[in-house]
Amino acid sequence: MSRAALALATLVACGSPRSESAQKTAEPAAPITAPSAGSNAPPSSPPDTRAPTVAAHVVDSGEVPGPGARTFRHLLVGALMRAPIRLTWTEWTHDAHTRLRVACQEGGHAKIAGLGRPGLVGVALTGKENDESYWFPPVVVDYREPGAIHDLVAVSPLPTQHGCSGLPAKLRLTCKPDRVAVLGVGAALIAGGTKPDDPGHRPATWRPSTRKTVDAERCEVTLPESSAGSSFLADAVAGQPLLWVADHPIEWAFENSDVVVQAGAYRFMPTP
C-alpha cells in the first residue's frame, strides 16, 4: 500500500472528529526552538548528574497539551532491563493537526523498597514502580504531522544517551476503535515461582486480577523500514500500540525477567 493510500486508510479507520479535522491542511515541520532545560521536570525533582543529558523542553507556548489531550504509557521493567524505562505519550490537536509528545524516563532516581523480586536484579511489576520519586526527570520528544495525516516526525532532538536513546525519528499511526481489558492501578505481576515445566508451577498471574473492559482507540505504530529492528526502544513502541482511553489513561506494563517471568498487561495509570 502506498504511503498516501495508507494515510487515507488510517483516516477512514480512525473516523474520529480529531482525525477528520486533521486533514484540513498540511504544514512543514516547524523549526526546533531552543530548549528550555527542565521545563517538563517535576518541580520537586532535585538535580541529578545521572539524569539523561538531553534537556526536556516544550516547542512553544502554544504546544502545551490542552483539554482533550490523551495519555498512554509504556512501562518496561525486569531483570533484563539495565534500567527500567517508561514512555508517557500525550496526544492532542493543535491547529487541526495531531501532536504527539513522549516523555521518556529512566528509573533509579530514588531508592524505593520492595521494587524487585528476591534474588533477582532489576525492577519487578509490584505496583511500587508507580512511585514518582523513583523516576528521573523526563527527556521529551515532540512529534508533528508535516504532511500526510498521522505520519509524524520528531521536531525535538532525539536523546542519544542512556536508556532513552533509540526513540524513532519518524512514525506512523494507524488507528481504529478497540475494546481492551484493563487491570487496576498498580496490579502486581506474580511469577510462577518455578520453571514452566517444574511440578507445581503456576502460570504468572496478576493481583488483583480483576479487569475492566473499556472502549479505546488503538493506534498501531509503524516505523520506517530503515529504522525497524535497529533500536530496542523504537521496536518496543512499534510492538505495542498506543491505546487512548477517554476516561482514565492506561499503560502497557511489561516485565522481562527471562525465565522467571516474561509477561505484560494493560493497567489503569495512577491518577496524578
Next chain:
Amino acid sequence: MGGDLPAVPDRVLALKTPPFPDKYADPFGTDKKLDDSLSKAIDAGPGKSWRVAFAIVALDPDGKRPMAQFRGNEEHYGASMIKVAALYSAFELRKVVKAVAKELGAAATQKDLLPQIARYLNPLVMAKAGTMSAFKAVNGEHGDLLKANACPQYANVFDVVSASPDPGFTVKFSKAFENHMDQMIKVSSNNDAAETIHGSGYGYLNGALASAGLLDGSSFTGIWLAGDYADPGYVNKYPYFRVDSVNDQRVAQATSVIQFAKMYTLMTDSKLVDAASSTEMLEYLHRAVTYKHEVWIDRTVADGVPQGGLDASEFSVTHNKLGVGPLKTGASVYSEASILRHNETGRRFVVAWQNLLLDNTIWAPVAQVIRRTIRGYLGLTP
C-alpha cells in the same frame, strides 16, 4: 511441522547427505599460566567452595585455544543461555537441508522440495533420537518422544528459492524464522525461543549436538535442550524431556560450561557449521550487545548501587547470551556466555559461567575471577 507438508510419491529416496554433522575436533589446549591464574583468582575471591561453574578460553593470536575451568564438566540448569544451542542447530539444519536440496537437484520442484527432504531426513532424525534414553517415556513426566516434537518444521524455517545457476532449488531461512532467532537471542524472548526450538525439533537439535561432540548422548553431559521455554498456556507447547543436573535435579535446559565454551570457540574460529554460518551466528550474539546491551557481567551500577561488574574501560563484551531462571527451590540462578576483549591489549576471551545465586556482592565474584584470571594470564598486575 513436517506432518503438515503435502505428501510426496511413495518412492525410495537414494540420498547420501549425512543428516548430522561430524564430531568437531576439540579446539582446546592447556596452559599452566591460564590454569594457575584461574586457580589463584578463585582462591583470592569466592574460594574453592564456589558454586559457580566457570570456563575461560584464551583466543590467542597464534591460534592456540588454552582453556581453564572450574566445575567445568558439571551439568547445570543454564536458563536462557542454552538458547544459543537452538541457534546453532538451526544453522546446522540449514546446511544439511541445502545439501540435500543440491543432491536432489532438478528432481525436486519448488513445491515438493521440502516434503522430499522431510521424507529423507525425518526417519534419520527419529532413528538418532531413538538412541537417546532421555527421549524414552518416564513415568509421571512424559511419553516417548513423538515425531511431531522430534523433527524439524521445515516449512516454517525455510523459504524455497531458485538454486540458479545450479539446477533445482535451495533454501534460505524465512524472514519469520530469522526474527524468531533474533528475538530469542537479543531480548531472550521465550515465545520466540519456542518457535526456534520447534523449528529444529528436539530430535534434530539434540542429535546435532550429540553428533557434533557437544553432548554425550549416553551420559547426557554437555549441551542438552529439550524444553521450549514457553509458558504452559502457549499454543503448541512441547513436552519437556529432562536429564540429571547438579543444581536442579532433572531439567530440560542444561549444559557443562566446557561444552558451551567449545561451541563459542568453534564459532569464533569460523568452524561451527561452516565459516559463513559462524559469522551469521556471531552476528546474532553481537546484536544482543548492540541492541539492548543484554549483559550481566559488565553491570557496574543500578539504582545508584554498585553492582560489581567489569569496568567498561578495561573490558568490552562483544558477543553475549545471558540467562536467569528459577530452580525448583524458587531461587534464581544466573548464567552467561560471552566473548570479551581486554581493551588495553586487544586480547579476546570466551567466558562461560552458570549457577550463580546472587547475594549483596551481585556480579563482583564472577567479574573478579574473570578480571584476575585474564590479567594473570596476560602478565599484568592482578
